[in-house]
Amino acid sequence: MQIYADNAATTKMSEAAIEAMNDCMRNWWGNPSSLYTIGQKAKEKLEEAREEIAAIINASPREIIFTSGGSESDNQALLTAAAKGNRSGKKHIISSAFEHHAILHTLNKLKKNGFEVTLLPVHENGVIRLDELEAAIREDTCLVTIMTANNEIGTIQPIAEIGELCRRRGVIFHTDAVQAVGHLPIDVKAQNIDMLSASAHKFHGPKGVGFLYARKGIILQNLIEGGAQERGKRAGTENLPGITAMAAALKEAAANMERDNAHKTEIRDYLIKGLSEIHHSALNGDAKQRLAGNVNFSFEGIEGESILILLDQMGISASSGSACTSGALDPSHVLLAIGRIHDVAHGSLRLTIGEDITREQADYMIDSVKKVVAHLRSFSPVWRDLTEGKKEFILK
Amino acid sequence: MALYSEKVMEHFLQPRNVGVIENADGVGEVGNAKCGDIMKMYLKIDDGIITDVKFETFGCASAIASSSMATELIKGQRVEDAMKLTNQAVAEALDGLPAYKMHCSVLAEEAIRSALEDYQSKNPNG
Ligand SMILES: Cc1ncc(COP(=O)(O)O)c(C=O)c1O
Ligand code: FES
Numbered sequence: 001m002q003i004y005a006d007n008a009a010t011t012k013m014s015e016a017a018i019e020a021m022n023d024c025m026r027n028w029w030g031n032p033s034s035l036y037t038i039g040q041k042a043k044e045k046l047e048e049a050r051e052e053i054a055a056i057i058n059a060s061p062r063e064i065i066f067t068s069g070g071s072e073s074d075n076q077a078l079l080t081a082a083a084k085g086n087r088s089g090k091k092h093i094i095s096s097a098f099e100h101h102a103i104l105h106t107l108n109k110l111k112k113n114g115f116e117v118t119l120l121p122v123h124e125n126g127v128i129r130l131d132e133l134e135a136a137i138r139e140d141t142c143l144v145t146i147m148t149a150n151n152e153i154g155t156i157q158p159i160a161e162i163g164e165l166c167r168r169r170g171v172i173f174h175t176d177a178v179q180a181v182g183h184l185p186i187d188v189k190a191q192n193i194d195m196l197s198a199s200a201h202k203f204h205g206p207k208g209v210g211f212l213y214a215r216k217g218i219i220l221q222n223l224i225e226g227g228a229q230e231r232g233k234r235a236g237t238e239n240l241p242g243i244t245a246m247a248a249a250l251k252e253a254a255a256n257m258e259r260d261n262a263h264k265t266e267i268r269d270y271l272i273k274g275l276s277e278i279h280h281s282a283l284n285g286d287a288k289q290r291l292a293g294n295v296n297f298s299f300e301g302i303e304g305e306s307i308l309i310l311l312d313q314m315g316i317s318a319s320s321g322s323a324c325t326s327g328a329l330d331p332s333h334v335l336l337a338i339g340r341i342h343d344v345a346h347g348s349l350r351l352t353i354g355e356d357i358t359r360e361q362a363d364y365m366i367d368s369v370k371k372v373v374a375h376l377r378s379f380s381p382v383w384r385d386l387t388e389g390k391k392e393f394i395l396k
Numbered sequence: 397m398a399l400y401s402e403k404v405m406e407h408f409l410q411p412r413n414v415g416v417i418e419n420a421d422g423v424g425e426v427g428n429a430k431c432g433d434i435m436k437m438y439l440k441i442d443d444g445i446i447t448d449v450k451f452e453t454f455g456c457a458s459a460i461a462s463s464s465m466a467t468e469l470i471k472g473q474r475v476e477d478a479m480k481l482t483n484q485a486v487a488e489a490l491d492g493l494p495a496y497k498m499h500c501s502v503l504a505e506e507a508i509r510s511a512l513e514d515y516q517s518k519n520p521n522g
Contacts, residue, residue, distance in 0.1 A: 303433060305456035309400075309408065323431040324456035327496050331432075342432050379414045381425060381436040381452040 002315040003361050007202075007293055008151050008179060008352035009319060013249070014204035020248035021206060024241040032238055033229065046238055049247035056254045057196070058187040059213050065220065065230040066211050066243050070178035072223065073197030073212035074102035076234075077174045078145060080214070080221040081195070082110050084172070085142025091115045092141045094133065094171075096157075097337040098122050099147050103176055104333075120146075126155030126285035126338050134165055143172050148180035148196075152321055152334040152350060153285030154294025156184065163192030172218070178202055178210075182253035183261070183291060188213055200242065205249035209242035260355040264292035267357050271295045274366035278373055280386070282395045284335060284348065293354065296321075298340060299347040300395045301383030302376040307349050310372045316365060321348040343382070344394055400457060401491035407461035412468050415450040421518070424510025428503050433459050435503045437467070437511040441519075444475050451507070458493055459500040465489050466504035479512055481505055 004012065013021075028045045030038035047061065054061045067073045078093075085091055095107060097119045107117045118136045120128045128146060137144070144166050149156045159175060166173035174195035177186060181196075182203025188196060195218065199210035214220050226235025253260075272283055272295055280300040299307070304322025311318050319325070321332025323346060335345035351365065377383040385391040400408070417438035425436040433455030440448035449471050451463040466486050470478040483501040487493045493501060 301454065303455050303459075306408070306460060309405075309457045313409065322456075324433065324459075329431040329496075346432055379411070379452045380454040381434050382454040384416075384452060 001361065001364050003357075003365060004317050005351040005353055005357075005365065006317045006319050007354045008154070008350065010201045010207065011204045011354065013206060013245070014252055016252045017200075017205050017245040017249040021241045021245035024244045028240060028244070032240065033227065042240055045244055046240055049243045052247045052251055053211060054213075056186075056250055057181070057213060058189050060216070062231070063188075063213055063216055064211050065214070065234050066209065066238060067234060068208055068239075069201070069210035070100070070176065070197050070199035071102040073199070073210050074100065074176055074178075075106050076212055076220060076223050077195040077197055077214070078103065078106045078110065078143070079223065080218065081143035081145075081172045081174060082113075082115060083221045084219075085115075085140075088142075090140040090142035092118070092138050094118045094120060094136050094141060094144045094146075096120045096122050096128050096146050098126070098150055098152075098334040099145070100151055100176055100178070103145060103147070122155075122337050124339050125289070126150060126153045126334075127289055128157055128162075130158060130161055130165060133162060134169075137165075137169050137171060141169075141171050143174060145174040145176070148175045148177040148186075149184065149291050150285070150334060151179050152332055153296045153338065154179070154291035154352070155285040156180070156289050156291065159193065160191040166194075167192040179291060182250055183257070183293070185257065188215070194218060200246035200249060203249055203253045205246040206242045209239050209246050211246070256355070261292040264353055264355065264357065267353055267359065267362050268292055268295055270359070270362050271351065271353075271366060274362070275369060278370060280393050280395045281373075282344075284338060284340065291352075293352050295351040295353070297349050298335070298344045298395065299349065299373050299377075300344065300393060301380050301386055302347045302373060304346060304348050306376050307347070307369075307372055310375070311349075311368060314368045314372075316351075316368055319350045319352075321350070322346050341394065399494065400461070401493075403465075403489070403491040404458060404461040404493065407464040407490065408457040411451075411460055411464040413450050413464065413471070414452070416452065417448060417450050420450075420511075422511040422513075422515030424507050424512070424514055426503060426506040426510050428455075428499060430499065431455075433500070433503060435459065435463055435507040437463075437507040439511045439515055441475060441515055446470055446473055446475065446478055455503070456497070456500060458497040459503055461490055462486050462493075462501040462504040463507070466501075466508055470508060475512055475515065478508060481508055 030042035032043040181198040304320030331345035420438040
């Protein structure tokens with residue numbers, strides 16, 4: 001059995017997206033900036049995609065600019081808010097401890113430029129607390145950036161409440177919604193979101209394309225200088241095949257969202273129940289306030305890379321927050337942020353299921369994980385120490 | 397999977413000499429401070445010759461394959477010769493390891509050395 005259970009890393013392109021991309025490459029290959037008909041046809045396609053995407057998140061088309069993906073959108077959003085803050089002497093930014101590196105590394109860069117950064121704790125359940133956010137906001141806070149849903153443990157933040165609070169306190173609110181767009185309903189107006197990052201390859205669109213929503217009135221800071229594309233805010237001839245495919249993928253994801261989420265939630269909870277039968281294991285992140293497709297477990301006494309390679313042999317593609325899977329040999333900052341110690345982060349496994357997941361596949365995954373965990377524990381010196389009482393179990 | 401050589405995969409999927417030796421003549425346990433992995437070696441030694449060796453490892457595929465290969469390399473060797481085992485020899489026998497996984501083979505070298513030293517400290521006259 002072959003099961004792709006790493007949809008948080010990337011998704012397979014949908015047929016609709018592939019169709020749209022092919023159609024664009026065959027028929028709408030002109031440069032949208034050219035004034036003759038072939039160019040203007042391409043321009044029409046571009047604006048059509050912008051309108052479709054804007055409508056799905058309740059933005060207006062002028063508030064959407066196309067980028068190369070989530071990382072670029074995150075960088076541009078942060079640098080924009082920082083530049084605005086800098087102009088008015090506001091150099092304090094609030095974020096959370098478990099953001100994606102596209103956010104955290106950009107914040108580190110800003111710190112070197114004199115910005116002060118407060119990272120809110122995300123607690124054991126992987127959710128920030130509004131009272132802590134409120135207390136952290138200062139006179140000189142220029143930006144709050146909190147991800148909509150976490151990429152490793154899938155926990156969902158109270159975005160509308162954060163938006164409301166930031167609006168009330170007059171602070172720009174950006175959210176990295178890369179894991180959420182196409183998976184959760186988003187309404188930038190109702191949720192008071194000022195800026196939002198998205199990436200097509202997380203919702204069955206192509207890689208290397210995404211968008212940044214910036215509320216009317218926020219003047220974006222360029223990362224890429226050059227031509228006047230994207231109203232002068234992002235130079236470079238538009239990736240039209242990617243953009244039209246992204247719009248097609250998002251339209252489909254939005255149309256099926258309710259049905260898909262109901263199905264994924266059912267299988268997710270079934271997986272969580274099945275994997276909980278493994279002794280000395282624990283679910284990472286809140287059991288309910290999480291993406292419908294995300295299951296993340298830690299198993300005590302074993303290491304994650306070994307789990308992944310054994311699962312791969314059984315046809316299952318998954319991921320782990322183990323130090324041994326990162327080139328830098330650091331355990332996942334997300335698991336550390338929810339208070340997992342290194343040993344427990346070590347034995348972590350993330351399964352992110354897709355819409356086409358079946359009950360049979362879930363059974364096969366549970367069975368395979370149980371076998372793999374038992375096998376690796378059978379010759380783990382740490383497991384021996386734990387079972388012989390020389391070391392105390394951390395997970396019940 | 398192109399991440400590892402076929403040899404690494406073979407030793408990871410079917411590790412040799414897995415387990416424990418009761419009343420072993422030498423036991424060594426080492427850990428990697430960086431990624432946090434742990435390796436334990438058990439030796440049976442008769443007349444200065446390693447007649448049996450078993451290991452337990454908590455770590456990545458490369459660490460498990462390195463342990464397995466290291467036990468194969470020293471089985472039947474004299475203690476003095478086994479003392480000379482290097483992590484490069486382990487990695488070479490595995491047809492190479494990715495650069496950032498070389499430290500896993502160091503763990504194997506250290507675990508064996510530590511077990512041999514344990515044996516020598518209990519048998520000061522060889
Ligand atoms: C939460 C989050 N933010 C940002 C990114 C970066 O997106 P991209 O790969 O499109 O640059 C990802 C995906 O890797 C992500 O999961
Ligand atoms: S033992 Fe951790 S990377 Fe190999």
